[in-house]
Amino acid sequence: xxxxxxxxxxxxxxxxxxxxxxxxxxxxxxxxxxxxxxxxxxxxxxxxxxxxxxxxxxxxxxxxxxxxxxxxxxxxxxxxxxxxxxxxxxxxxxxxxxxxxxxxxxxxxxxxxxxxxxxxxxxxxxxxxxxxxxxxxxxxxxxxxxxxxxxxxxxxxxxxxxxxxxxxxxxxxxx
Amino acid sequence: xxxxxxxxxxxxxxxxxxxxxxxxxxxxxxxxxxxxxxxxxxxxxxxxxxxxxxxxxxxxxxxxxxxxxxxxxxxxxxxxxxxxxxxxxxxxxxxxxxx
Numbered sequence: 001x002x003x004x005x006x007x008x009x010x011x012x013x014x015x016x017x018x019x020x021x022x023x024x025x026x027x028x029x030x031x032x033x034x035x036x037x038x039x040x041x042x043x044x045x046x047x048x049x050x051x052x053x054x055x056x057x058x059x060x061x062x063x064x065x066x067x068x069x070x071x072x073x074x075x076x077x078x079x080x081x082x083x084x085x086x087x088x089x090x091x092x093x094x095x096x097x098x099x100x101x102x103x104x105x106x107x108x109x110x111x112x113x114x115x116x117x118x119x120x121x122x123x124x125x126x127x128x129x130x131x132x133x134x135x136x137x138x139x140x141x142x143x144x145x146x147x148x149x150x151x152x153x154x155x156x157x158x159x160x161x162x163x164x165x166x167x168x169x170x171x172x173x174x175x
Numbered sequence: 176x177x178x179x180x181x182x183x184x185x186x187x188x189x190x191x192x193x194x195x196x197x198x199x200x201x202x203x204x205x206x207x208x209x210x211x212x213x214x215x216x217x218x219x220x221x222x223x224x225x226x227x228x229x230x231x232x233x234x235x236x237x238x239x240x241x242x243x244x245x246x247x248x249x250x251x252x253x254x255x256x257x258x259x260x261x262x263x264x265x266x267x268x269x270x271x272x273x274x
Contacts, residue, residue, distance in 0.1 A: 043187075043252040043262035076216075077249065137262070170250045171184045 002111035002119075002130060005163055009033065009125040010109035014069070014099040015082070017089040022067070022099055024125075031063035032154055033125065034147065036133075037107060037117040037172060038068035038098070040088050041079035044169035045116050047137040049092070052116070055133070055148055056096040064151055066096040071107035072115070072173040080173070107172050117167040118147050122154055129154075131165030176234075177273075180211045182219075182227035185250035187262035191228040198269040219246040226251025230264060230272070237272035238264055 003010075013023040027033050036052065039045055056066035072080040082100045089098045101107055110119055120129035129150035134142045150160035179195065181188035192208060199206055213224045225244030229236065229251060236242035238253060253261045253268070 041249060041252075043250050043260055046252065046260040047262070077247070139259070168186060 002113065002117075003109075003127055005127050005130065007127045009035070009119075009121045009127070010106060012099075012101070012106045012109075014101055014106065016100075017082075017086045017094075017098045022097055027065050027067070029063070030065040031123050032059075032065070032151060033121045034064065034066045034151075035106075035110065035119045035121070036066060036068045036096075037071065037110070037112040037115050037119075039070045039072045039077070039080045039115045039170070039173075040084050041072070041077050042115045042170035044114075044137055047139075048116050048133050051139060052133060053092070053095055055151075056094075059151055060095065062155055064155070068094070068096055068098045069101050069106055070098065071101035071104045071112065073104075073175045074102070075175075077173050104172075104175060112172050114167040114169040114171060116169050120147065120150055120154075120160075129160045129163055132167050135165070137168065176209060176232075177206050178209045178211060178231045180213055180222060180224050180227070180229040180231070182213050182224075182248045184248060185227040185262070187250060188228040191230065191263040194263060194266060195230060195269055198266060198273060202270070202273055204273065213248065216246075216248060219248055222246075224248075228263065230269070232272045235272070237268050 011024045013021055016022045070080055074081040085098055122128045133147045135144040136142045146162050146165050153160045213219050224246050226249045250262050253264045255261050255265045256267055
């Protein structure tokens with residue numbers, strides 16, 4: 001079961017595709033922190049990938065940090081290995097950090113269930129939005145951009161118009 | 176025979192089945208769709224199941240390119256005619272396989 005709205009960000013220290021380890025404290029200057037349960041192999045992730053990249057780029061100057069986290073069992077799903085993560089990030093020039101949660105500890109702490117699945121934390125690192133990036137995997141059919149709306153609202157000092165939605169995607173591949 | 180093989184861990188098969196039924200109706204066909212749930216890695220291996228959903232018409236995968244993928248309990252990747260990635264086959268792929 002996923003963490004409840006208002007819950008503090010779980011601490012973590014995970015290797016990133018950039019070669020550095022990244023901890024929660026490294027994002028201390030971010031106004032908003034979006035942890036996105038992510039992976040390489042899932043068609044739902046791939047369908048939303050361009051939109052997540054655009055969102056990360058669009059808000060980077062406003063102190064919003066997007067961090068993708070792959071917690072899948074890469075022994076059973078080799079496409080999700082750390083090496084393949086590095087390749088994917090380099091190929092697409094991800095505008096966000098991409099971290100490997102090999103022990104699955106962060107996914108368990110978040111109660112993550114799907115990829116992609118968004119956990120958006122405010123400046124006090126309390127969960128303010130949880131769920132889908134928007135309301136359709138088909139970019140031509142999107143009518144509500146939940147994550148973008150939540151970010152814009154929080155940056156304006158307001159409540160997210162929708163705080164929780166159902167994540168549609170692949171299951172997290174537990175060991 | 177039209178088979179739709181699926182894995183419950185992937186949410187795409189109801190959408191694929193609905194689209195397949197729609198395409199069949201539009202083509203004036205009344206074939207039954209044989210639904211087969213794949214429950215384990217062993218079944219995936221035995222059924223040569225490269226991901227969910229997999230649709231076969233008379234034993235032939237409607238997406239030849241993806242048919243040879245490693246058998247696995249996973250969501251299958253399809254490419255739409257405009258290049259976008261999708262968890263379900265395109266209408267065009269279904270139509271081509273059923274004509």
